[in-house]
Amino acid sequence: MSRLVDQARSLSPAGWTVLPRLLWPLVVGVVIAGLIQFVIGPNISGFTSKVMLVAGINIIMAVSLTVVNGFTGQFSMGHAGFMAVGGYVAATITYYGSIKLFGTADFAGGTVSWTGAGAFEGPIVGKGDLLFIGSCIVGGLAAAGAGYIVGLPSLRLRGDYLAIVTLGFGEIVRVLLQGTPDQIQPWKAKEALDVPWYELLLKLGGPKGFNLLPTYTTLFWVYLFVVLTLIVSYRLKNSSTGRAFLSIREDEIAAQAMGVDVTRYKVRAFVLASFFAGMAGGLYAMDIGAINAGDLGFQRSFDFIIMVVLGGLGSISGATLAAVILTILPELLRDLPPIWPAGLVLLAGMAAAQKLRGQWRLRPLIVVAVLTAVLEIARRVCVAKGINIADYRLILYASLLIVMMLSRPQGLFGVREAWELFGRGGKKPAKGAA
Amino acid sequence: MSAMNLIARTAALLMVGFGLASLGCEKPSGGTGGGGATKSGETGTPGSPKEDGDAGQIVIGHYASLTGSEATFGISTDNGIKMAVEERNKAGGVKGRQVKLVTLDNQGKPQETQTVVTRLIEQNEVVAVLGEVASSRSLAGAPICQRKGVPMISPSSTNPDVTAVGDMISRVCFIDPFQGLVGAKFARENLNLSKGATLYNRAQAYSSGLNTNFKEAFTKMGGQIVSEQAYSDGDNDFSAQLTAIREQGPEFIYVPGYYTEVVNIARQARKLGITVPLIGGDGWDSEELKNAGDALNNCYFSNHYSHEDTRTEVQEFVKKYQEQYGKVPDGLAALGYDAARLLFDAMERAPSMSGKDLASAINSTQNFAGVTGAISIDENRNANKSAVILEVVNGQPKYKATVKP
Incomplete structure (x- = not known):
């Protein structure tokens, strides 16, 4: 017996590695985010960087929702509600915190968060950044708390029932936030100094929204959190907790029989997903400079679903890719570029890939060829007839979604990750079977 | 299985390819050229997209919710703006240059609004931006315009915060506190009433804001609010609130809601035997009021303009709009029309088309003769103008009075 314990001990990593093991995701995140902000950022147009930023926030939302809807198989429809909780908490701390600590609600950050016009003189990280990032984390924690409170009683439910409860949660959040008292505007900052903290933090503007916030969100902060979210979810998927999640998705009764505390794991998944959604809410609020509960209703939750x-229920890379596609696609359809060059290149590439694998499959080639042809003809007709294609872009967008779901009902990558698909016919069979 | 894999890869690659292609195309092509991505929603002189950035045309942008739940607002406004642009181009343009309008849809979402405004400024290289109806979306677009130094005129956002974003942002409509004041003034002075009740939508910024402002103004003028009742989005039964109001016996009820709610409220109130007048704001402005039948007789609401106003500007505008779109223009169309015309007026006066010059020209506008009244931009960049009071007669709004600020 003691030999077994010793053996097990020798397998666990040495004590000094705790700190590096804890910090490496953060280091990786800072490096990647720094690269995006300071190397790629200055070389792309403001529009491209705006789309990238929105895509980043959507990635965080989609990947965190994957933990609940994908890994654990629980159908949550209130994800935007957690975003609203986190967003409002982060916004109120940043806004009123700035007023109380710095005297004004103006921007007080450094180069990393400068979004204003012209060059910025100052430190890389300012006091405002610390307040902002701290508030985002507190926002995440608040959302996680909300996730715990909602999750504990309701996650004993299944399927449709849970969906309705989470939907109800999102609506409750919206209505509560719309019932809050008026905001103290920046030009009345002096009045705010006399109001006690607990009262001040609740002045969220009600139905008018919480406006005129200082904007701190840049590509750096967004992609730092994107990287952290991705690393955490990937490591989670391959951990014992993650396997418990997957087992619940596959068969709840079997999981229970194997000793998985179903409710506890569901709540865990819920709390974790809510945390990331709350942080994304903070980034969202301080990107737009305003947050309005009316815009974060259940329709918004559906975007993430x-x-x-x-992307495929349970696939992190799938959710990431889907978030990017669904952010870019509506923008792209405003003004459709010629598709056939891209389509032809794609066809040739696919044919080459199939030749390499030594197997010819006509169906995917036909799908691509037909899609390209249809889109190109539609575009030509619109140009020739003087029809403004932008007027129909949401119809096109929806039909593309339908095509994608019909040709790939299990999502882009199914339950697996992108790189697993590119191996030989998926050498790692579904991990969730445990 | 591998067929499935291939389809997956196909779809993925296809989409990524699209994405990269799009982003590649959307980088500004540098120099003076405006790039190719400016075909959407153009009005005015047709021209091949490559000529866009040339000195010949002045490009202005409009962002609006042309899809989504508030699409009618966006479309009305866009119609008004389009008409103003066409009219101006026929008359020779601004400073001899033709004006081109680029309208982009934001789906009624704030995040989308920011993307769209960035796109207008960077890709279409607009010199000024018009938009939006809803204050929450104007508040999303405004910081971008302020940052990039491009003037923005909001046609109909009434939340006072919008223009507080900075000196590039102004508007041509009056703000919420003023409309509350107008309602109070009319009730107190024109109708000589002193005991009122209010019934408002608690979940709506517009409604709850107007309620607060009305209450403040009315009490200040010596009136008394005997009952204050609220409802929420989607409510259809107002009998509980109306019964509570009836017990207090007010001389009128202030109902700052939207027309859909107002029609129900009026009918239910008459059924309960409440005969006092209802008074409301510009949310009443709709043809749907006729659904109330005679329930809304002897009721009044404040509005930006009346199509029955006998001023020549109004009559000409209404006639042209009817010819072009086949219906009577609503307040939003009139405000869109005014916003565009005020912008052209400022362009004529500005020494150059740079954001700074243009903004200071807009902000120094005095007594501009708009369809919705004489507009002066005050030091907070809000429009200082009069409001009209309309009386509902058998579901048809009739011009009753003009209330000056």
Whole structure:
């Protein structure tokens, strides 16, 4: 017996590695985010960087929802509600915190968060950044708390029932936030100094929204959190907790029989997903400079559900890719570029890939060829007839979604990750079977 | 299985390819050229997209919710703006240059609004931006315009915060506190009433804001609010609130809601035997009021303009709009029209088309003769103008009075 214990001990990593093991995701995140902000950022147009930023926030939302909807198989429809909780908490701390600590609600950050016009003189990280990032984390924690409170009683439910409860949660959040008192505007900052903290933090503007916030969100912060979210979810998927999640998705009764505390694991998944959604809410609020609960209702939750379903339930890379696609696609359809060059290149590439693998499959080639042809003809007709294609872009967008779901009902990558698909016919069979 | 894999890869690659292609195309092509991505929603002189950035045309942008739940607002406004642009181009343009309008849809989402405004400024290289109806989306677009130094005129956002974003942002409509004041003034002075009740939508910024402002103004003028009742989005039964109001016996009820709610409220109130007048705001402005039948007789609401106003600007505008779109223009169309015309007026006066010059020209506008009244931009960049009071007669709004600020 003691030999077994010793053996087990010798397998666990040495004590000094705790700190590096804890910090490497953060280091990786800072490096990648720094590269995006300071190397790629200055070389792309403001529009491209705006789309990238929105895509980043959507990635965080989609990947975190994957933990609940994908890994654990629980259908949550209130993800935007957690975003609203986190967003409002982060916004109120940043806004009123700035007023109380710095005297004004103006921007007080450094180069990393400068979004204003012209060059910025100052430190890389300012006091405002610390407040902002701290508030985002507190926002995440608040959302996680909300996730715990909602999750504990309701996660004993299944399927449709849970969906309705989470939907209800999102609506409750919206209505509560719309019932809050008026905001103290920046030009009345002096009045705010006399109001006690607990009262001040609740002045969220009600139905008018919480406006005129200082904007701190840049590509750096967004992609730092994107990297962290991705690493955490990937490591989670391959951990014992993650396997418990997957087992619940596959068969709840079997999981229970194997000793998985179903409710506890569901709540865990819920709390974790809510945390990331809350942080994304903070980034969202301080990107727009305003947050309005009316815009974060259940329709918004559906946007994220679509991303998760399209990516494949349980696939992190799928959700990431779907978030990127669904952010870019509506923008792209405003003004459709010629498709056939891209389509031809794609066809040739696919044919080459198939030749390499030594197996010819006509169906995917036909799908691509037909899609390209249809889109190109539609575009030509619109140009020739003087029809403004932008007027129909949401119809096109929806039909592309339908095509994608019909040709790939299990989502882009199914339950697996992108790189697993590119191996020989998927050498890692579904891990969730445990 | 591998067929499935291939389809997956196909779809993925296809989409990524699209994405990269799009982003590649959307980088500004540098120099003076405006790039190719400016075909959407153009009005005015047709021209091949490559000529866009040339000195010949002045490009202005409009962002609006042309899809989504508030699409009618966006479309009305866009119609008004389009008409103003066409009219101006026929008359020779601004400073001899033709004006081109680029309208982009934001789906009624704030995040989308920011993307769209960035796109207008960077890709279409607009010199000024018009938009939006809803204050929450104007508040999303405004910081971008302020940052990039491009003037923005909001046609109909009434939340006071919008223009507080900075000196590039102004508007041509009056703000919420003023409309509350107008309602109070009309009730107190024109109708000589002193005991009122209010019934408002608690979940709506517009409604709850107007309620607060009305209450403040009315009490200040010596009136008394005997009952204050609220409802929420989607409510259809107002009998509980109306019964509570009836017990207090007010001389009128202030209902700052949207027309859909107002029609129900009026009918239910008459059924409960409440005969006092209802008074409301511009949310009432709709043809749907006729659904109330005679329930809304002897009721009044404040509005930006009346199509029955006998001023020549109004009559000409209404006639042209009817010819072009086949219906009577609503307040939003009139405000869109005014916003565009005020912008052209400022362009004529500005020494150059740079953001700074243009903004200071807009902000120094005095007594501009708009369809919705004489507009002066005050030091907070809000429009200082009069409001009209309309009386509902058998579901048809009739011009009653003009209330000056």
